[in-house]
Amino acid sequence: MTRATMVRAVLAAAVLLVSVLITLTMSPRLGLDLQGGTRLVLQAKDSATTKADRESTDRTLEVLRQRIDSLGVAEPTLTRSGEDRIIVELPDVQDPRKAAEVIGRTAQLSFHAVQGPGTEQEKGKGTGLTLPDEEGRLLDLGPARLTGAGVKDAGASFDAQQGAGWTVALDFHKGAGRDWTRLTGEAACHPVQDDRRRVAIVLDDRVISSPQVAPSVGCNVGLPSGSTQITGSFGADEARDLALLIKGGALPVPIEIVEQRTVGPTLGAAAIDASARAALIGAAATALFITFVYRLFGALAAVALAAYAVISYAALVALGVTLTLPGLAGFVLAIGMAVDANVLVFERAREEYAERPGRSLGSAMAAGFRNAWSAVADSNVTTLIAAGLLFFLGSGPVKGFGVTLAIGVLASMFSALVIARALTEIASRSRFVSDYRGVNGIARPGRVRTWLARRDPQLFRSSRRWLLISTALIAVAVLGIVVRGVNLGVEFTGGRLVEYSTSRPVDVETARTALADAGFGDAEVTTAGAGDLSVRTGDLSNDEEHTLRAALAEEGGHTTKVRDELIGPSLGDELRRNALIALAIAVLVQLAYLAVRFRWTFALASVAALVHDVIILVGAFAWLGRTVDGIFLAALLTVIGYSVNDSVVVFDRVRELWAKARRVPVATVANRAVLQTVPRTVNTGMGALFILAALAVLGGDSLADFALALLIGICVGTYSSVMTAVPVALVLEKSSKAPPPARKRAPRRTSGAGAKRRDPLDNGARV
Numbered sequence: 001m002t003r004a005t006m007v008r009a010v011l012a013a014a015v016l017l018v019s020v021l022i023t024l025t026m027s028p029r030l031g032l033d034l035q036g037g038t039r040l041v042l043q044a045k046d047s048a049t050t051k052a053d054r055e056s057t058d059r060t061l062e063v064l065r066q067r068i069d070s071l072g073v074a075e076p077t078l079t080r081s082g083e084d085r086i087i088v089e090l091p092d093v094q095d096p097r098k099a100a101e102v103i104g105r106t107a108q109l110s111f112h113a114v115q116g117p118g119t120e121q122e123k124g125k126g127t128g129l130t131l132p133d134e135e136g137r138l139l140d141l142g143p144a145r146l147t148g149a150g151v152k153d154a155g156a157s158f159d160a161q162q163g164a165g166w167t168v169a170l171d172f173h174k175g176a177g178r179d180w181t182r183l184t185g186e187a188a189c190h191p192v193q194d195d196r197r198r199v200a201i202v203l204d205d206r207v208i209s210s211p212q213v214a215p216s217v218g219c220n221v222g223l224p225s226g227s228t229q230i231t232g233s234f235g236a237d238e239a240r241d242l243a244l245l246i247k248g249g250a251l252p253v254p255i256e257i258v259e260q261r262t263v264g265p266t267l268g269a270a271a272i273d274a275s276a277r278a279a280l281i282g283a284a285a286t287a288l289f290i291t292f293v294y295r296l297f298g299a300l301a302a303v304a305l306a307a308y309a310v311i312s313y314a315a316l317v318a319l320g321v322t323l324t325l326p327g328l329a330g331f332v333l334a335i336g337m338a339v340d341a342n343v344l345v346f347e348r349a350r351e352e353y354a355e356r357p358g359r360s361l362g363s364a365m366a367a368g369f370r371n372a373w374s375a376v377a378d379s380n381v382t383t384l385i386a387a388g389l390l391f392f393l394g395s396g397p398v399k400g401f402g403v404t405l406a407i408g409v410l411a412s413m414f415s416a417l418v419i420a421r422a423l424t425e426i427a428s429r430s431r432f433v434s435d436y437r438g439v440n441g442i443a444r445p446g447r448v449r450t451w452l453a454r455r456d457p458q459l460f461r462s463s464r465r466w467l468l469i470s471t472a473l474i475a476v477a478v479l480g481i482v483v484r485g486v487n488l489g490v491e492f493t494g495g496r497l498v499e500y501s502t503s504r505p506v507d508v509e510t511a512r513t514a515l516a517d518a519g520f521g522d523a524e525v526t527t528a529g530a531g532d533l534s535v536r537t538g539d540l541s542n543d544e545e546h547t548l549r550a551a552l553a554e555e556g557g558h559t560t561k562v563r564d565e566l567i568g569p570s571l572g573d574e575l576r577r578n579a580l581i582a583l584a585i586a587v588l589v590q591l592a593y594l595a596v597r598f599r600w601t602f603a604l605a606s607v608a609a610l611v612h613d614v615i616i617l618v619g620a621f622a623w624l625g626r627t628v629d630g631i632f633l634a635a636l637l638t639v640i641g642y643s644v645n646d647s648v649v650v651f652d653r654v655r656e657l658w659a660k661a662r663r664v665p666v667a668t669v670a671n672r673a674v675l676q677t678v679p680r681t682v683n684t685g686m687g688a689l690f691i692l693a694a695l696a697v698l699g700g701d702s703l704a705d706f707a708l709a710l711l712i713g714i715c716v717g718t719y720s721s722v723m724t725a726v727p728v729a730l731v732l733e734k735s736s737k738a739p740p741p742a743r744k745r746a747p748r749r750t751s752g753a754g755a756k757r758r759d760p761l762d763n764g765a766r767v
Helices: 003-025 054-071 096-104 176-187 236-248 265-318 325-337 337-355 363-392 395-430 431-435 447-453 463-483 506-518 541-558 571-597 598-623 630-660 668-697 703-722 726-735
Strands: 039-046 076-083 085-091 109-117 129-132 139-147 150-160 165-172 197-201 207-209 227-236 255-262 496-504 524-527 531-535 560-569
Touching: 003 395, 039 054, 039 236, 054 076, 054 085, 085 197, 085 447, 096 541, 109 176, 109 395, 129 197, 139 197, 150 236, 165 176, 165 236, 176 197, 176 337, 207 227, 227 236, 236 496, 255 363, 265 325, 265 337, 265 395, 265 703, 265 726, 325 395, 337 363, 337 395, 337 447, 337 668, 363 431, 363 571, 363 630, 447 668, 447 726, 463 703, 463 726, 506 531, 524 560, 531 541, 541 560, 571 598, 571 630, 571 726, 598 630, 598 668, 598 726, 630 668, 630 703, 668 703, 668 726, 703 726
Parallel strands: none
Antiparallel strands: 039 085, 039 255, 076 085, 109 139, 109 197, 129 139, 150 165, 165 227, 197 207, 255 560, 496 531, 496 560, 524 531
């Protein structure tokens, strides 16, 4: 065993051991779509006195944290997003009405002197307010003398002795206490039963209490801070909520709920089980396939694949990444894509063996790793670019998918270049493995490669033919977009989407009739799989949703809310704009990277294939009537990474072969490069398709569209990387004046002092 192999083996064992320990001792952090709960996105708004900036939003977040802690929600999460947004996650909260009411109220509490009875004509005039009291009588109120910010503490209690019922006791800070004493002392100077002897307590422009100052209080003496009580015929819940709002303090700026998502715990549990089954079955099918194709070395790659799954999962847990439903699907998908690097290495090793049958198996494997390195690096960098765009430009679950995908890419490279390499290097030094070609799986060229070598098809004799086919596919896709239209999800249009599960089956027409009778005639009702109903409406409040659910319950019996998504129109416009920006940036970044790494003709051809894939995938969803939402965007950007990944592998081989034969026509070189990379493309695609097919069949409705988009995208991307990108590059090369790429000079190996060391796997013998 060489020193390099030993270092790889020790490093692989250490990382794997740490990963196993993390897996056994730490639990994953599940997103709300997997454990159930409510997610709110709050938008801070400018007030008359305060601008909604980073500082005021942070103060608002702390006030909200106090309120939510008082609600008793287990492990709530509050984070600021951008300058003026707050994301609130409330696990296990299935009815967001109460939470939204408590945390969403501005709670602008103020205390006013009552100047006398008010009239309708006085409303809006002067510096004071004209508001109805608890009994509906208008009062003319003076300016606010102190606000809720001066309240030190507030608590609800039941006063049984004096029969006041539930009251809220207030305790003011020192300075505010003096203001309160002065305010009540001035009111006490007026006769008993005079309106001017009252003090109005106003919450959010509503008089919640306007008590008379007790007759025992002297003029200009006032009430001390600790003996103030708010009375107003409160119920127990009303008193507790009011005390909570006052104690939590007034929000520095008003807030508006722009997004609300509620997921039932049963949906999350079903998604986890379905994804786990899909992962096990898909990974097993992929392992069997790669073992069948590459024999012993394929089995070793399958072992490295299992190690990859453990390392990737441990990294997610150790970094505290919130595992969402798209992230879980991305983790499963990355298992199928992790085999790509191994396939690239094995195919290059097969080529080395075919070109020089007499060389050792270890030498062929070393050459395979060396020659495949550039393609592995470039293809994974392009996927990391897609993952980065998902994280920085996505929102919510899409961000989680980007993080999961990036971790999966890095873990897959470690798995292929360290673990798999150590295992194959150890195995290749065995005489038994080296002598029996049917065992190692590398010494034989493979059926696909043999068939292609025998037939030697000239794919690009007429490259414009493939461009016509690609143009026709794009035309069909565009026709679907124009004729059928793109069914944008609630995320991009705004509105509300709720899924219900009923104890009795309810057909769509019956549900529509019931909702129309309840006043929801514009509601769109569809089936959501397994007998569930999906209802999509425009602006719908939480109280209206409760009424809508009650209307369905009359037809379907016990009705449970499975999923609830509310997106404000402003947020929908922003998400739609960000989606287009993400796609544009993805194209430009990929173009820039490929132009640096390859020729500009190759870069433009790869981007043309990328755009081809995007249009066809959107058109396919338009023809199928499937929803285009944030999950679809995650799948689309993944397809972009996969498409460029395939194109990179092809053009990397074109560049290599063209540099060796600079006088050969580029069309001939491209044809040979494609034929050499087809086995890798087929085997890698099959590995991913096993996983996606398992997700589509076993992943349930929540993952069906995601898996379908990736299935279509991978099939189209595999086609376009060869039959679109290469013909476009050939057309562009006709007008390019750039010389062929220069051949890399191999280092000279001579004996003597100062000479470069010879490859230890090369014994120097030549025939």
